[in-house]
Amino acid sequence: MQEMHPVIRVAVGSHNPVKVEAVRQAFERVWPEQAWEVQGVEVPSDVSNQPMSDEESIQGARNRASGAISALDADYGVGLEGGMQHTGDQWLDCGWIAVVDRQGQVGLGSTIKMVVPERMVRMIREGLELGEVIDIVFERQNSKQAEGHFGVMTRNALTRTSGYADGVIAALARFVQPHLFTE
Numbered sequence: 001m002q003e004m005h006p007v008i009r010v011a012v013g014s015h016n017p018v019k020v021e022a023v024r025q026a027f028e029r030v031w032p033e034q035a036w037e038v039q040g041v042e043v044p045s046d047v048s049n050q051p052m053s054d055e056e057s058i059q060g061a062r063n064r065a066s067g068a069i070s071a072l073d074a075d076y077g078v079g080l081e082g083g084m085q086h087t088g089d090q091w092l093d094c095g096w097i098a099v100v101d102r103q104g105q106v107g108l109g110s111t112i113k114m115v116v117p118e119r120m121v122r123m124i125r126e127g128l129e130l131g132e133v134i135d136i137v138f139e140r141q142n143s144k145q146a147e148g149h150f151g152v153m154t155r156n157a158l159t160r161t162s163g164y165a166d167g168v169i170a171a172l173a174r175f176v177q178p179h180l181f182t183e
Contacts, residue, residue: 007035010027018148018161026172069101093115093130114150131148
């Protein structure tokens with residue numbers, strides 16, 4: 001007889017279906033034998049609508065993770081925060097992920113980084129978010145809840161869901177190998 005595992009609750013600090021699905025996929029890939037209940041909840045990031053540094057994006061992800069675990073009294077809280085980072089003479093798009101457990105331990109991970117074309121960067125500097133810019137440039141609607149920047153730039157060879165799922169898995173390393181994170 002197979003051992004039964006209790007359902008573990010995961011709160012995602014967003015109602016965005018791409019982010020919720022990415023978290024579900026990541027937890028199921030890391031622990032396929034475990035039963036998961038993954039639920040989104042709207043919580044504030046307490047950072048700008050378009051974070052413009054890794055530090056700001058990480059802080060937003062941490063804030064969302066902490067807010068989510070508290071709001072739903074879950075076993076894990078996950079925050080995903082997309083942002084931009086200036087490197088050299090280019091701007092890069094990157095999503096940061098924070099996973100927090102009930103003991104307050106935090107794992108961090110990120111998506112890959114992709115260059116944002118200068119034309120789009122100018123629009124962001126004028127006050128738009130990257131998702132809004134993508135909708136304008138690619139004549140889409142609500143792309144940040146669909147393929148996002150990664151998807152439209154690569155014809156969905158990379159997707160927003162797969163990128164975030166990989167980043168969540170990277171953040172989960174803290175919980176997969178906890179003995180390496182204790183001193």
